Structure formats: structure tokens, C-alpha cells
Amino acid sequence: MKAVMCHSYGPPENLVLEDIPDLEPGEYEAVVEVHAASLNFPDGLQIQGKYQFQPPMPFTPGSEVGGVIKSVGAKFSALNVGDRVMAIPGIGGLAEQVIVKSESVRRIPNNMDFKTAAGFAMVYTTSYHALKQRAKLQPGETLLVLGASGGVGLSAVELGKVMGAKVIAAASTEDKLDFVRQFKPDATINYGDGELKEKVKELTDGRGADVIYDPVGGDLFDQSCRCINWNGRLLVIGFTSGRIPEYKANLALLKGSSMVGVFLGRFRKEEPKAYEQNLDELLAMYANGQLNPVVTQTFPKEQFVKAFNIFTKRQAKGKVTLEFKAE
Ligand SMILES: NC(=O)c1ccc[n+]([C@@H]2O[C@H](COP(=O)([O-])OP(=O)(O)OC[C@H]3O[C@@H](n4cnc5c(N)ncnc54)[C@H](OP(=O)(O)O)[C@@H]3O)[C@@H](O)[C@H]2O)c1
Numbered sequence: 001m002k003a004v005m006c007h008s009y010g011p012p013e014n015l016v017l018e019d020i021p022d023l024e025p026g027e028y029e030a031v032v033e034v035h036a037a038s039l040n041f042p043d044g045l046q047i048q049g050k051y052q053f054q055p056p057m058p059f060t061p062g063s064e065v066g067g068v069i070k071s072v073g074a075k076f077s078a079l080n081v082g083d084r085v086m087a088i089p090g091i092g093g094l095a096e097q098v099i100v101k102s103e104s105v106r107r108i109p110n111n112m113d114f115k116t117a118a119g120f121a122m123v124y125t126t127s128y129h130a131l132k133q134r135a136k137l138q139p140g141e142t143l144l145v146l147g148a149s150g151g152v153g154l155s156a157v158e159l160g161k162v163m164g165a166k167v168i169a170a171a172s173t174e175d176k177l178d179f180v181r182q183f184k185p186d187a188t189i190n191y192g193d194g195e196l197k198e199k200v201k202e203l204t205d206g207r208g209a210d211v212i213y214d215p216v217g218g219d220l221f222d223q224s225c226r227c228i229n230w231n232g233r234l235l236v237i238g239f240t241s242g243r244i245p246e247y248k249a250n251l252a253l254l255k256g257s258s259m260v261g262v263f264l265g266r267f268r269k270e271e272p273k274a275y276e277q278n279l280d281e282l283l284a285m286y287a288n289g290q291l292n293p294v295v296t297q298t299f300p301k302e303q304f305v306k307a308f309n310i311f312t313k314r315q316a317k318g319k320v321t322l323e324f325k326a327e
Helices: 041-046 114-120 119-132 151-162 175-181 197-203 218-224 249-255 264-270 272-287 301-312
Strands: 002-005 018-019 030-039 064-072 082-085 096-101 105-107 142-145 164-171 187-189 209-214 228-238 258-261 294-302 319-322
Touching: 002 175, 002 258, 002 294, 002 301, 030 294, 030 301, 041 301, 064 114, 082 096, 082 114, 082 319, 096 197, 114 294, 114 319, 119 151, 119 209, 119 228, 119 272, 142 151, 151 164, 151 209, 164 175, 164 197, 175 187, 187 197, 209 218, 228 301, 264 272, 294 301
Parallel strands: 142 164, 142 209, 164 187, 209 228, 228 258, 294 319
Antiparallel strands: 002 018, 030 064, 030 096, 030 319, 064 082, 082 105
16 A cells, blocks of 8 residues: 655655555554545654654654545454544554554544545644633633634634634734635734734734634744733644743733643543543534535645645645545
């Protein structure tokens, strides 16, 4: 079977698509025949050796897929051969086959195609956990989403609206904001000029946002600490800007605000039932038409370099997938 392989850290151009042996499931595992695999920002870091979790070399990047159960181990009872699924194996997704454990795979609704399935779980479960369990977002509160056109950012915009918040979507270009406007945020901010704080204050009568969703970090985090409302919650999602910022304790004191960490992987491990419940609720929202996951770009597997470079070149709008088997 074909797999995208990383043999040495470096840019996407160093990766190769090569033939490797077919996979066999262990006792408690299944093999998924991958139809579509989605890319996420951390995949681009991992191939460069810059992520907090690095698999041993050589490895196949790719943390989530949509496909069909191809074979199951003797003690894998969660699903059957032939079931259509979404899966977050964590690693190995950019390949025609991937191994999954029962807790990382879910049957998908009949009306969900494989590329949508490949891009669904990671972004929505991250943002829902962030907004529901971590920020305890309330209807009527103001939610500011940074990096709003990207994978996790866009899901936070959609979920913020579903949860009844007033959503301010913020991004670095007008083109990205035009894309986000399809999802009906209440207001938008272009922070491409580096000015976030004043624009947030203008839109909130000087009070600041109640909840700030920050996958970017760096200077935008610094400004966020200064445009957060009394009792505000600043959600630490990631650091796509490349700088891990420092939190100024005096600002927390003055604003009665909190910095709240969000870590999907640890949440899945520590609170599996709550995670599963969240995913159930998200799939129900999808079934009701409340969520509209958008895969903006799909590439054939041979064009993996193009797909990776969307993330390394700050061009993400919605989700990006690689196709391993035509629908
Ligand atoms: N905490 C968790 O459990 C968890 C789970 C999933 C993902 N994450 C993290 O969330 C972050 C976003 O992931 P994603 O897959 O949604 O990424 P993405 O689709 O590439 O979106 C990232 C956004 O960050 C902004 N950005 C600012 N500076 C950037 C730069 N130098 N390079 C690239 N983007 C930059 C971009 O928006 P603008 O150009 O508009 O600024 C972009 O839309 C990553 O750090 C990832 O590790 C965390």
C-alpha cells in the first residue's frame, strides 16, 4: 500500500510517497482503508521535528481520516468490517491504510462523505471542549476567535453561534474574513495591521471579550490579555505564530480574568466519557444542519507537498484533505 513517509526532518518536499507492506490489526485493533485524510497544523510541525510529540523515525504523518473498516483483530468488537468511519489514529493517517483502536474510531452518518469525516472530529471536538468544558461559554457572552478562518478557528466560530454567543471572528486578511463571513459571525476584525486590542474594545463598548479563543499565541495573545472583559477566559489553543507567550499575572488580577489551557489529547485520555458525549452532541448538531464543515481543498495523494504547504505558508481556510481512494 502507498504511504507518505517521513525519513528525515525537514520541509514537506523531503517527504516521499512509497510502497510499504499492508497492515495487519493487533488483537484489539482494526485497519481502516483510508479514503480521505485531513491535514492539521501540527502535521507540518511534526515533519520538521518541531512538535511536542515526535514519533520515532521513519513515520507516516497524519492524525485523522475517513474510510472503511478493512479488517479487525480478534478482540476488536466496536465495529465491523465494511463500516464507514471517522478516526483519529494520531499518526499514520496519510496512507491507504491505518491502524486504529476502538476509542479512536466512530461510525459516520450515511450522509457524511469521507473527506468531511476526515476533517470533522479533531477541530470540532477541540473547540467544543474549549468552549463548553473549559470556558463554560454562556449565551449572550462575546466570543472573540483568533485565526478564525483556519481549521480549529472556523469550528469555534460555528460552535460559538450554536451556543448563543455574540461571535467576533478575527483574521489577518480581508480574503480570509470574506471566507469566514459565510458562517455569519456577528462582527469581524482584520488584525493584519497588528492592531487587535483597540478594535475589540470598539466592538464591545470598551469592555473587551468574555471569552477569547487563541490558536495563534505570540503578539495576539499579549493583546488579548488587554482586551478581555471582567471575568473573561482566555483559551490557550496553540501557537501558530511560533511564539509561546507569557501571561502577565497583574493583568489577570486587574481584570479578574483567567488563562485556561485546552488540550484535546489529554481530555480524551482523562475524561473519555465526556469526550464521547461531546462527539455525540457534535454529530447531532451536524445531523440537525447546525454545523457545516467545509473542506476547501482536496488534493490527490501524490500532491501531498501542496497540501502541507497550505499550513506552512499560512494559507489555511477551513479544512484541507488528501484523497487516497475516490468516493
Ligand atoms: N489544544 C489542543 O488540544 C489543540 C487541538 C487541535 C489543534 N490545536 C492547535 O491549534 C492551532 C491551529 O491548528 P489548525 O490545524 O486549525 O491550523 P490552521 O488551519 O493552519 O489555522 C491556523 C491559523 O493560525 C493563524 N496564524 C497566525 N500566524 C500564523 C503562522 N505564522 N503560520 C500559520 N498560521 C498562522 C492563521 O490565521 P491568520 O492568518 O488569520 O492569523 C491560521 O488560520 C495549532 O497550533 C494546533 O496545534 C490545538
